[in-house]
Amino acid sequence: MMNETATNFTSSPTLLYTKTTIPNITYYRNTSLLIIAYSTIPATAVTQPRPQVNTTLSTPATTPADPVTSLNMPYVVAELVIAFLSTVGNLLVCAAVGLNRKLHTVTNYFLVSLAVADVCVGALAIPCAILTDMGTPRHNLYLCLLMLSVLIMLTQSSIFSLLAVAAERYVAIFMPFRYHSLMRPRNALLVILVTWVLAFLIGLVPLMGWHKTPPASGYCFFVFVVDMTYMVYFNFFVCVLAPLVVMFLIYAQIFAAVKRQMRRIAADRGGMAGGEGAAKIKREMKTATSLFLVLFLFTVCWIPLHVINCFLLLCPSCPVPLPLLLTAIILSHANSAVNPFLYAYKMKSFREAFKGIFLCCKGASMGEDHRDNGGGTAVPRA
Structure with a gap:
């Protein structure tokens, strides 16, 4: 500094x-x-x-x-594209779950919580990041810290939502007879509320006093006001890395248990893996694989930036190429835009719901065009 x-x-x-x-x-x-x-x-x-x-x-x-x-325009353009895709795509996820009763499951409630966090990244966090790039707001430390903490809050909410999904899948596989009593919609909503409150409190830690003394110029620049020890030791090691390790261990246990069950069923049937029980296990395996891919992409997108932060704090003399830094920043924000595409590609229920929404919108648009063109009775075709 x-x-x-x-x-x-x-x-x-x-x-x-x-x-x-x-x-x-x-x-x-x-x-x-x-x-x-x-x-x-x-x-x-x-x-x-x-x-x-x-x-x-x-x-x-x-x-x-x-x-x-002055802002780097290619970077700003990339951020605005990510913000648009994240906002529109995740609103589509929320609409799909809200309009399709078949998607009203505990797993999807947690995915909606994740989608809401990603909508906020696109609509709120990225604009705040662009504003603080210009040092705005100036001479207002607490508003500055609040704007810089928004992305931390939303990232933490995403992590907790992913952790809730992993826990729900664990209960479905290892406690199937207690699943319906434990994973009620009411309990899921309570878990979502708790995760958002915890994420909000973690993001507000800099406002509670763990921050740097601002420079006399009063500009709102991240490295001038946010303490890097908070970002590395508390935010990364405690609030990001530890939950990620727990989630990877949960999914490892899930995959191992499902494979054991498949082998047991095949042995009982003389090498044949058919039957209703096997089909159910295959569905559980497919769902767990899709959800694990969401977790894996989150890790791939966010870990590089946190690792760079560790280098910057623990090894100040280590050179970090600027293009690498920019790539890590854009990659971390891009994670908010990829999940809707993943749901559409990997989950048939979401894919069908998205098609239904698009067909509804197309049908409504065609109906409006028909009314605009006269709105008379349609002439039957020969």
Whole structure:
């Protein structure tokens, strides 16, 4: 972080990446790309390690000035596309479950909770990230922290929803006779409420005091106000990594148990795996595989950014290429847009529900066109 009163300016690789020309300095924030162009900087040497860049640069002696921020447009365009796909796709998931009674299951209630979190990422969190890229709001620390915490809250809600899905599948496989008493819709709604409250509290931890002292300039930049120890030790290790490990262990047990049951049924039938019991187990296996794929994609999308955060905190001298950072950021946000496509591809019930919604919309549109063209009685075809 910049010491605004110092005459020598030595930046940390955790925060800054220096361009090849001065007086422009590029700041990296680990929530999105931010370019801060300083028209003037303090006197003497500017030293910044960066791969394939001349790391020692000098500038004329001038007085400090406020930064003028400009967004990286390709990054912003990518974020806006992700926001649109995430919002529309996950609203479609919510509509499919709401309109189709066959989808009113405990598993799908948890998936709707996950979809609501992804809708909020597209409609709320990504716009907040773009605003904070410009340092907005300025001189309002608590509003700044709240905006920066939105994505943390929603990510945590997604993790808890995935954990609830894994637990529900565990009960369905290992406690089938107690499933209907434990996994009632009322209990599912209570679990969803608890997960959202916990996610909200975890996201608000920076507002409760675990944050950095803001710079005198008052700009709302992630690395200036959010403590990286919170992001790594508390958010990643405790709130992200631990639940993910638990979920992977649950699915490993589920797959092992289902395979044992399939082998047992095949042995009882003399090598034939047919019958109603085998068909039910196959359905459970297919459902568990689809849900595990949702978890796997979440892990693939989010772990790279958290690993980079660990490098930035624990190994400040380790060089991290800027394209890699941007890829990790976009990948983490893109996870909110992929689940609707996964449901449509892997789950027949959702695929049919999506088709029904599209056909309804198409039929309504054709009906409106018919009324606009006169709305008379249709002439029978010969």
